Amino acid sequence: MFGGLTFDKLLIVGVIAVFLLGPERLPHYAAQLGRLVRSLRDMANGAKDRMRDEMGPDFDDVDWKKLDPRQYDPRRIIREALTDIDPFAEEAPAPVVARASVNENSAYLQRKRKRDGLGADEPAPFDSEAT
Numbered sequence: 077m078f079g080g081l082t083f084d085k086l087l088i089v090g091v092i093a094v095f096l097l098g099p100e101r102l103p104h105y106a107a108q109l110g111r112l113v114r115s116l117r118d119m120a121n122g123a124k125d126r127m128r129d130e131m132g133p134d135f136d137d138v139d140w141k142k143l144d145p146r147q148y149d150p151r152r153i154i155r156e157a158l159t160d161i162d163p164f165a166e167e168a169p170a171p172v173v174a175r176a177s178v179n180e181n182s183a184y185l186q187r188k189r190k191r192d193g194l195g196a197d198e199p200a201p202f203d204s205e206a207t
Contacts, residue, residue: 097105128135141147179185191200 093105094102131138194200
């Protein structure tokens with residue numbers, strides 16, 4: 077469900093409410109809860125209708141799945157911001173990635189050359205200080 081509330085937890089809350097409120101006041105509070113839910117639904121529908129009226133025909137053209145916050149991926153957002161790609165464009169151009177100059181004497185490349193130069197029966201190098 078939402079917010080970690082499962083059906084079991086809601087059932088337990090309902091049973092506790094029955095014992096706390098008693099059978100006399102429970103129908104009154106249940107009716108108030110129903111009115112609250114109905115008014116919230118009406119407000120949401122009213123906001124949706126008002127948005128549709130103000131945006132006009134563009135409202136139906138919006139791809140709401142792209143605007144879903146559950147699709148939030150910070151890596152994608154940063155990558156698109158750095159490459160200046162329009163995320164709403166139909167066909168995005170291939171991103172241009174600037175590469176830094178490669179240091180041939182870097183420790184990584186030295187280890188890689190050493191590892192690639194090993195024979196099939198040679199053990200991998202062991203660094204006693206790394207463990």
